[in-house]
Amino acid sequence: MPELPEVETVRSDLERFVTGKKVIKITIKQDFVKKIQPSAAEFVSSLENERLAGIYRRGKMLVFDFGPNKKVLAHLKMTGQFVFVSPRNELTAGGHPIDQEAGKPMKFNKVHFDFGSAGDLFFNDMRKFGYFKLVGDEEAEREMIRFGLEPHTRSFTIKKFEGILERRPRWEIKKFLLAQDLIAGVGNIYADECLFAAGIRGDRPVASLAGDEIEKLFAALKRIMAKAIKYRGTSVSDYVDGRGNKGGYARFLNVYKQAGKICHRCGRGQIQKTKLAGRGTSYCPVCQK
Numbered sequence: 001m002p003e004l005p006e007v008e009t010v011r012s013d014l015e016r017f018v019t020g021k022k023v024i025k026i027t028i029k030q031d032f033v034k035k036i037q038p039s040a041a042e043f044v045s046s047l048e049n050e051r052l053a054g055i056y057r058r059g060k061m062l063v064f065d066f067g068p069n070k071k072v073l074a075h076l077k078m079t080g081q082f083v084f085v086s087p088r089n090e091l092t093a094g095g096h097p098i099d100q101e102a103g104k105p106m107k108f109n110k111v112h113f114d115f116g117s118a119g120d121l122f123f124n125d126m127r128k129f130g131y132f133k134l135v136g137d138e139e140a141e142r143e144m145i146r147f148g149l150e151p152h153t154r155s156f157t158i159k160k161f162e163g164i165l166e167r168r169p170r171w172e173i174k175k176f177l178l179a180q181d182l183i184a185g186v187g188n189i190y191a192d193e194c195l196f197a198a199g200i201r202g203d204r205p206v207a208s209l210a211g212d213e214i215e216k217l218f219a220a221l222k223r224i225m226a227k228a229i230k231y232r233g234t235s236v237s238d239y240v241d242g243r244g245n246k247g248g249y250a251r252f253l254n255v256y257k258q259a260g261k262i263c264h265r266c267g268r269g270q271i272q273k274t275k276l277a278g279r280g281t282s283y284c285p286v287c288q289k
């Protein structure tokens with residue numbers, strides 16, 4: 001699933017193409033109708049002929065702003081992908097690639113936003129875990145405040161980090177990092193990479209972390225998330241950015257999907273894979289304590 005850096009990359013790419021444009025027509029495939037809230041009919045009638053004012057993001061969720069009281073919350077989930085086709089037929093894809101010409105009519109096109117002469121935005125989803133939810137401003141606000149701190153931002157401070165750590169003393173630190181209501185946008189890739197950078201094993205209880213370990217983990221979250229955004233996310237197998245390219249962060253991975261390899265840092269440990277918080281977890285048994 002795309003994490004904060006990947007979703008942010010998709011957002012910033014799409015924003016450049018569709019902001020300020022008016023949706024002329026919206027078409028929803030029959031097999032995706034139940035993934036549209038409050039209903040496909042209301043979604044279409046409320047948004048047709050509206051102009052897209054901007055695209056925001058909280059955690060892994062995208063918010064399409066169609067003006068006052070018309071916000072669309074969208075989630076890519078496992079296999080969702082946005083594809084923008086410009087009037088000159090240039091393709092811009094973000095999310096998960098699908099082995100077909102993504103902008104062409106095909107069975108994985110689930111939602112089509114027709115921007116008339118300005119181009120077309122398609123939402124493709126092979127496994128149909130993605131969704132769209134049209135909400136008013138108040139509900140959008142309520143949905144947004146459910147998310148925790150955004151780790152790459154200035155408002156993520158060591159004080160706030162310590163504050164949320166104190167709320168979950170008995171949780172395993174890996175589970176803590178994945179909790180979207182505490183820290184927004186960190187998924188399996190960046191949780192494992194941050195724990196490696198901080199030298200901490202994912203099964204440690206939060207309360208067992210020493211002061212210098214908390215500082216290292218805080219610094220790792222800030223640095224790694226910012227760097228991953230800069231490099232347009234990580235492509236391991238299934239993610240492409242808003243330009244249809246693979247994310248550039250994959251070359252910096254130290255543990256995620258590296259099981260069996262010898263650790264770059266210590267040159268001795270063999271990267272292990274185990275299961276924590278229900279997720280595959282990779283770590284170096286030498287570097288991480």
Ligand SMILES: [Zn+2]
Pocket residue numbers: 263264265266267268269284285286287288
């Ligand atoms: Zn190591």
